Amino acid sequence: xxxxxxxxxxxxxxxxxxxxxxxxxxxxxxxxxxxxxxxxxxxxxxxxxxxxxxxxxxxxxxxxxxxxxxxxxxxxxxxxxxxxxxxxxxxxxxxxxxxxxxxxxxxxxxxxxxxxxxxxxxxxxxxxxx
Numbered sequence: 063x064x065x066x067x068x069x070x071x072x073x074x075x076x077x078x079x080x081x082x083x084x085x086x087x088x089x090x091x092x093x094x095x096x097x098x099x100x101x102x103x104x105x106x107x108x109x110x111x112x113x114x115x116x117x118x119x120x121x122x123x124x125x126x127x128x129x130x131x132x133x134x135x136x137x138x139x140x141x142x143x144x145x146x147x148x149x150x151x152x153x154x155x156x157x158x159x160x161x162x163x164x165x166x167x168x169x170x171x172x173x174x175x176x177x178x179x180x181x182x183x184x185x186x187x188x189x190x191x192x
Contacts, residue, residue: 097163097172099139104130106186126153126190131181138177138189143170150175153188160191 093100105127112123129138142162150160159176166172175189 095169097139097141097166097169099135099137102131102133102135103138103181104132105138105140106130124190124192126188128186128188129181130186131183133183135181136177138175140173140175141170142173145171145173147173148192150192151190152178153190155190158189 107128109126110123111125112121114121127138127140143165145162147160147162150158152158156178158178161174163172163174173191175191177187177189181187
């Protein structure tokens, strides 16, 4: 058994005929167990920076999320649970407006962060959450 992954943009003529080829297309679908807007904005990567207070049993720090727009978007919505958010900034350190909604008994709380300006389809930006 031979498996070779090729980019979706690869022409069929460039794929070896003697190999078993599996073409994978990743489709983002709505997640009924999520409060996020994953149809509009994709989390491409994140960097977590935490300090651990073992005595208090608390984690403090920040996460920087690289958000990529799948469509024009004004905000990103993230799933959270039991977090205290003190501030949110863009990649340049400018404050961003955000709202942490009341918790859902199963799904946790939706964190909605407004971008400083509309994020165009295909563009990306960093968002830092403290």
